[in-house]
Amino acid sequence: MKKKDSDFMRRVAEEVPEVNRCYQCLTCTLGCPLVFAMDLKPHEILKYVQLGDKEKVLKASTCWICASCETCATRCPNEIPIVKLMDLLRQEAVAEGVVTEQGPKVNDAFLAAIRNLGRVHELSLIIDLKRRTGGLFKIDPDEIRLGIGMFRHGKLKLLPIKIKETKTIKNLFSRLEKQK
Numbered sequence: 001m002k003k004k005d006s007d008f009m010r011r012v013a014e015e016v017p018e019v020n021r022c023y024q025c026l027t028c029t030l031g032c033p034l035v036f037a038m039d040l041k042p043h044e045i046l047k048y049v050q051l052g053d054k055e056k057v058l059k060a061s062t063c064w065i066c067a068s069c070e071t072c073a074t075r076c077p078n079e080i081p082i083v084k085l086m087d088l089l090r091q092e093a094v095a096e097g098v099v100t101e102q103g104p105k106v107n108d109a110f111l112a113a114i115r116n117l118g119r120v121h122e123l124s125l126i127i128d129l130k131r132r133t134g135g136l137f138k139i140d141p142d143e144i145r146l147g148i149g150m151f152r153h154g155k156l157k158l159l160p161i162k163i164k165e166t167k168t169i170k171n172l173f174s175r176l177e178k179q180k
């Protein structure tokens with residue numbers, strides 16, 4: 001893949017023309033609940049998309065980790081539909097065959113968390129993802145440092161908290177699976 005991909009830029013311009021409004025204020029990244037697990041932060045994705053660096057954005061884990069929660073889009077001062085952009089990046093990654101091994105596993109781990117708890121518990125998500133990617137016993141000093149920092153700032157709870165209606169969520173998942 002070339003650095004600046006004009007076909008990619010054309011498709012982005014057609015689907016999400018608002019990306020050019022981004023002026024790197026970081027509001028999206030600061031509000032993203034899953035930024036801790038992303039290698040490129042949402043505002044960085046916007047920057048590399050503007051630059052037409054398809055390789056960089058498609059190789060990133062970001063679009064696979066994104067939970068389409070809309071927090072970023074709601075907070076963006078330029079009303080950029082970031083979730084739509086993430087959808088497009090997933091489609092582009094599949095079309096290009098550059099889906100990282102970790103990508104769909106992140107998706108699976110996230111959905112499993114929602115199915116069981118009705119919400120994400122970051123620590124359980126990280127452990128489950130490491131189990132799925134065979135890295136459960138690999139110790140990464142950077143991840144440990146990040147984890148300690150998050151814990152100190154109250155961003156990493158030791159115990160998960162379930163929502164009340166987990167049964168409803170499980171039923172929804174079952175119905176969707178039967179429709180496949």
Ligand code: SF4
Pocket residue numbers: 021022023024025026027028029042043046072075076077078079080082
């Ligand atoms: S909040 Fe909007 S303008 Fe700010 S960095 Fe994110 S996408 Fe760009």
Ligand code: SF4
Pocket residue numbers: 028031032033034035042065066067068069070071072073082083086
């Ligand atoms: S929609 Fe995705 S990128 Fe935006 S805040 Fe939610 S998880 Fe983060």
